[in-house]
Amino acid sequence: MYRHVNRRHEPLETAETVHIRDSIIALQDAYPASGKVIEEVRAAAVVDFIEKNGRLPQVRREHRLYEHAFAIRNRYRHGGAFRPATVRMLELTEALPNxxxxxxxxxxxxxxxxxxxxxxxxxxxxxxxxxxxxxxxxxxxxxxxxxxxxxxxxxxxxxxxxxxxxxxxxxxxxx
Structure with a gap:
């Protein structure tokens, strides 16, 4: 309905369209995209590894963890909307080598x-x-x-x- 109303040449902003838009935004905040959820789980795994072992993952020993940490660091090197585990992982992997x-x-x-x-x-x-x-x-x-x-x-x-x-x-x- 929101998209249908806004496809008009002169969209009408009514109470109903405002309510629909606010509902969509609330749902997007409550249920993030599946990619963000997967990324959050991977970031949490990297954080858990760093806190348990006291070191960063290495490319040969912990290949998957290293790949995840490196990919997330590259994706967010210019900023972005972070979830809590991603923020913590970015702090801990500040010195992650290539x-x-x-x-x-x-x-x-x-x-x-x-x-x-x-x-x-x-x-x-x-x-x-x-x-x-x-x-x-x-x-x-x-x-x-x-x-x-x-x-x-x-x-x-x-x-x-x-x-x-x-x-x-x-x-x-x-x-």
Whole structure:
């Protein structure tokens, strides 16, 4: 009825059309679009993960959560109508890295774990046979890539973290 009245050349604003318009707006507020509801559920899942684990989702470990967080951040980077969980997720994921940076962080974490366990940097020794390369081989290849010209992330903070870790291990080995 509201649309029918407003399709006229000179729409008549009556009490009935005002009531219909107000009812439509109230219904839209009470029952948001299904996309908004889905987005709110995904944002709540990301918030729950961050609050439980104390860190942002990583692209390789928590792929779905990372995708949801990244998509919602991109969608609302210029503002918009937020629901409560979306607002909270946007606050918590302020420093969400892109997928290359997230992958770099995951590889750096694996390297740190390797160094703490073995007390040395990984060595690129090929595994005999046709099997998959070992974690040590992957990490050694990653170090050579990131310290060379083919670095995936050019941020000075991340590169200095890697250089600091390598130098600290070299100093321990020399002592």
């Amino acid at each position: 997928h290359l940076e997230s992958q770099w962080d995951a590889d750096f974490e694996r390297l740190t774990d390797f160094v703490s366990i073995h007390g040395r940097l990984p060595v690129a020794v090929e595994k005999p046979g046709r099997g998959r390369p070992t974690t040590e081989h992957h990490l050694a290849r990653w170090i050579s890539q990131e310290t060379g010209a083919g670095a995936t992330v050019t941020g000075s903070v991340r590169r200095s973290k890697l250089a600091t870790l390598i130098n600290s291990v070299d100093l321990q080995m020399a002592a």
